[in-house]
Structure formats: C-alpha cells, structure tokens
Amino acid sequence: MNKNIKYLNLREKDPFLSREKQRYEHPLPSREWIVELLERKGVPSKIEALARELSIKEEEYEFFERRLKAMARDGQVLINRRGAVCAADKLDLVKCRVEAHKDGFGFAVPLTPTKDGDFVLYERQMRGIMHGDIVTVRPAGVDRRGRRAGTVLDIVERAQSKVVGRFYMDRGVAILEAEDKRLNQSIVLEPDSVAHFKPESGQVIVGEIETYPEQNRPAVAKIIEVLGDYADSGMEIEIAVRKHHLPHQFSEACAKAARKIPDHVRKSDLKGRVDLRDLPLVAIDGETARDFDDAVFAEKIGRNYRLVVAIADVSHYVRPDDAIDTDAQERSTSVYFPRRVIPMLPENLSNGICSLNPNVERLCMVCDMVITYAGNIKEYRFYPAVMRSHARLTYNQVWDWISDGIDHPHKAQIDTLYKLFKILQKKRFERGAVEFDSIETQMLFNDNGKIEKIVPVVRNEAHKLIEECMLAANVCAADFLLKNKHTALFRNHLGPTPEKLATLREQLGLLGLQLGGGDNPSPKDYAVLAEQFKGRPDAELLQVMMLRSMQQAVYEPHCDGHFGLAYEAYAHFTSPIRRYPDLTVHRAIKAVLNRQTYTPNKSWQALGVHTSFCERRADDAGRDVENWLKTYYMRDKVGEIFEGKISGVANFGIFVTLDDIHIDGLVHISDLGEDYFNFRPEIMAIEGERSGIRFNMGDRVAIKVARADLDTGKVDFVLIAGGTSDRRHSGKNKMPNAEPKRKKAKPPKKNTPSNSKLEKGGKGQKGKSKKSVPIKIKKAKNNR
8 A cells, every 4th residue: 555655656756747737638757757767767677667666557558658669769768679668868879860881781870960970880780770760879889990889779760661663573582672772681572562563574663661671581562653664754753752752742731721822912911021112122043943032132332232132931921830831841952853843832832922023022031231342241130021023034144244244124233233242252262261163064855855965054153143142141140040049950061070181181192282271171271272273174073072071061950150151150041942941040030030939849959950861862862863864865875985084093993074964984994905904092093004004083085985874873984095104105005096905904903902982083193204195086976
C-alpha cells in the first residue's frame, strides 16, 4: 500500500504536470520528467518497470509506450534491442543522417552540426542501413586514418520508402537496381507485383519497400509503378524526382486552400500599407522567368542614393501552419530543371497573385535604404506596401541600353541604378568579397524535346546590378533581426577547415600560387588570390579549387557571417516565392514591426537543418538531370572531334571540359599516345616516360568522342592532339593530327599516390621550359 502511494507521488511530482493537463484530458508523464527519472536512475530501465514506477494504468500503457517510441524517434531516449529505455545524454548519443557512398562505406552526419565533424561508417556497419536513414550513433574515438569513428546503435527513421531503378531478372529472381548508386544493396522484388505489372528488362520502375535490409538479408519491395524505357523523353526528370524524393504533387488540402486565394489585391488588403503604386519600380529578370520576386527603384538624394527593393509579400497569403505553408515547408525550395519547374508554391500564387507582374497591383515587403556615395548603407527601414511594377525588363535588354547609351522610356531610372551599382561593386571589392566569374550553359530543345544545342549563358553587368541590390536588402534584413533580437534563419557561410586549407595550399604550391592569411585566411586573401590567376587559361579550374576549400553555406538560427560575400551578417529576404527561409524572414520582420514574436512549428535549429537539406537535394537533382541530358546529347556526337581544356588529372587518365558546351569526359591513360604514361601528383600532371609529353591541368587538347553511356552518365574521349613537352625531346613528341595507333599504357607504379577525386584544378609547371604541341584540326560542327 505504501509503495502505491510512493508511485503516485512520483508521477504527481512531474514539474510539467500542469502544462500536460492543459494539453490532454488524461495527461501522461511529460517527456522532460521521464528523461530526468532515467538520468537519476543511472541505468537503463525496462518499459514495464518504468510504467510501474510512474503508476501507468493498464488502459494507459499503450499510449505510454507510444510516447516513449516518439521520444526515441526524436533522440531523447534510446530503446535498445533488449527493450530497455536509456537516457540519450547518458549514452553520449548523437542523432545523425546517413550519407552512403556508392563504394559501400558511408558517413553519419550529425543533425546538429558540431566542430567534431562526421562519423565514418565502414561497409560492415552499413549492412542494414540505407542512404538517408536517421540513426543514433555512439562516438567511438578515431580510426587509424584519424577519422571520427562511431557505432550505430539504432535506426530512428527510415528515409527510403520508395525506390526508383531498373528492372532485371537475375537467375530467376526479380531485382530492382536502384538509380541512386548510394543504394548499393540488392532489392528483391515481390513476385506477385512483377506478375501484375509485367515490366520488361531494363525498364524504369518504382518499388515500395516492404521489408528493410538486415545484416544478411536484402530489402524486399513491390512494384507500384512502371515509368517506361530509360531513354524516353522526360524520363530523366521523372527519375530525378523519385530518386531524390522531391515532393512534386501538392496535397489536396493545399490545392483547395490555393483555390481560395484571390487573383487580385482587395481593398481590405491595403490596410496599414504604404502606397508605392506611383513609384516607378521595375522588375529585371531573365528572358524565361515566369515568377517575379523583386522590383527595384533608385534615385539620387544629394550625394547619396535612395534604393528601394520591393519583394513579393508571400507571407500575406501563406499563413503559418496552413495547408499551403505545410506543403511549402516540406518542399522548402523550388526545383528548376530544363523544361520543367517544381515550384514551392501553387501556380496561382507563384505566377499569379504573388508575382510582381507589370501594370497590376501587388502586395510587397519593402527594404527602403539610403546608401552613401562611398557605398555604405546609412539607414534603412522595412514596411509593408502596395505597388505596381512599371515594367518587366530583361537582363540583356537593360545591358544593351546601358552599353549602347540609347534613349528609352526608363533611361533615368536605369542610369541611376547603374551608377549606384558601380558604387556598390567598388565597395564589394574593398570589402574583399570573393568574385567568381562562372560560366553556365543553357540547353535549347527542339519541338520533339531533344536538345538542339547547348549554348553558354553570358552573365552581364545587368545581372550583377540586380544582385548587388538584393545583397544590400539581405544584409539589412539580417541586421534588422539581430538589432531587434529576433531569432531567424541566417545564411551562414564559413571559410576553410584546417584540412581543406592544407589541401588548397598544397595544390596552389604545385601551381606556383600562394594564399595569404596563414592559418586563418580572410575573404580578402581569397580575393587577392583570385586576382593573381585572372586571365590564366586554368582560371576557371582554380576557381573550383577555391570554392571546394570553403564550407557549404547553410541556414542556421544563429549568425556566423558569410565568408564568400565578406558580410558579418546575412539572411535571405529577397526570394520568398521560391525559398522557404526567405518566407520565415518576412514573417520575423513583420513580427518585429508589430511588436510580436514569430515562432515556427519546428524548432529554428530543426528548420535550418531541413531547409539546408532540401536545398542540397534540389541541387543534386538538378545536376543529375543536366548530366543525363548532356550524356544523351553526346550520344549523337560519337566520332566527332572537339577541342577543350584539361580540367583534372588522375592515375587513370585526364578529364577534359569541352569548349562552349562545357561537357566533361575522360581520356583514359591508355589512350594518351604511343608511350607509357605515369601520373605525377607532385606536379599535378601525367607524363610520358620516353617522349616527356606532359598533360597539365588547363592545357588545351583535341579529342574524339568515343562513347556516351546513359547508364553510368559518363562520356569517354580519345585523344587526337595536345600535351606539352621538354625541348630535349623536340622532334620526337609532336602528336599527329590524325588519330595515332594506341599502345596499352603501363599501369601506375605501386604506392604511387593518386588524386582521382580532384576532377577540377589549375595549370602551371615549374622548372623545365616547354612548348605546346600545336592543335591543327578541322572544327567539328558540334552545335547541330
């Protein structure tokens, strides 16, 4: 009897009992109290024993067990294989997402980033685990290579429920070979579903996993969809959408809510807004843009400038936790493919009421700035407004007006914007922001959906003009939230880690270049380095090396600054139609203006992790589709000759990036010429033993397309001409303009270090004088 009283008292001592009573009619012990009791006990406790101690009644037991399992999913406790509940903090557990590698090993990436880094998972640890799974990991020191080791204790959440891949029969067993090579374990198909759908060998199918893999047992799935043949038009996007688990269909609740959104601004929407309808704001975007997030206006005020950046007020129509917001948060970003967009918001919002289309009223959030003649933001203010865009202009159109100096209806406005841009650009250089002139390509399709040609996209100063305006508004947004002490998602971009910095310095040293700043280089040190190699033939490759040395930009609820842009504080404010973090920044700014606080339905930290993950997922999907399309394009070019630059060297050959179309391919080391070639990592080159011919990064070569394999997404080349050589070998090493006979290459010597991961790099070579082997070939018609 006394014991019963004791148990009841223990439950009643829950410090969060009153809160639980407000939430539930029959409250269970709170999560915090359960964790505290487990920590006090100091040893794992069986669920039944814990239930007795907390006086859980028989009819409550099922719900109590559910609460414990939910706590396990959230990483608060661990339920081990013996059914005992352990406090996660006592075990020093880390909740991680598994990043698998196609070669069988993987990494466990902590959901809450730490300076300690990721855990390496060996192939034997990966059995039973799939790419993307959420797991709990116990740290286990470091391995022989100095990497952080860990032991996976439990799988908290499975990431893969549906898998897209190719259908094959293997010795009478139906197999799904996943398109995502990180899912490298066999998936056996359930026979009844195979009999129902009757897929043909090699067709693309979608399987739903029924049984997940274990140590010595493969996963089992049933076919739920047959997409068609691998080379069908549009198949690359259908595969990417399913491979990367991109939400691509709006929920019925979202679609229903979107239909209720008005297609015009109502009088009731104007309450509390500044009227900017007469201000000549203009939208400047690309030719193919359909949704317009932003519009700009600038005017001279004495020696200073006024810059108005108006951004679509998505937060007026998409309210926290409504059906549209739920879908938008799940997507977190719009995904852009050639010929198709998967938007974050339904079309009547993204291309309709939220898009700043010309000559119609639209609601907006405004960052109104005063910028000095020296490029400093003297003051700014945020406010909700109503506007009417006075024109929809394109980058090329605006740049033509600026460069030609011709008269046009918006000349005064554009000329003022351009003068302000020059001031902001000068300030950018003084600040030390890293300037990268990357080359992008655009695929042009014919009426049948096939690529007609691939053309480079020229980024002119009109692009940069709008970029500087957006950067200024984003900086003001971050500053505003920090000054008002309101939590939000900041865009953090950190500089190089010690390991990445050491790698970069080593690579630069081989190329005769040097990065200043010692152990802690600043953005300005990077900018100075970029100036050093400006104009070099390998400048584009060196830019890639610099970018790879920096850490990935992420969304986080604390401010660490933006290294690449050389800003102490930065937040995304300017694209709420296509990025969820921008929408939350709008809500936070509005909350401050209304003397309120905005709190999302997830913790800010969890929301930052989710949106950062979705951003990377969208980028990966876009790269997959682009690579597939480029490989498909090259299938018709087999046998044709192209020119390009060496963009990487490895112990198995050279990587070449073709001019204009920027497609990468490999020339195997056995196809480099009539010599034995060896990889020399100390000079980042491949060199012939007898001829002395070298292939350095950045060297120009001519190649013939040998193969374009859609299954692997790889393009293989055969060398036609190129390479550099010592004068001592002059007369012996000139490569013929026709394809020479090839001799099988000598395998690399044992223990020769390789750098096959370095697929991009720079050019340069100390010491011996050299000369280029001339390339005299007839230009191929490569843009058919």
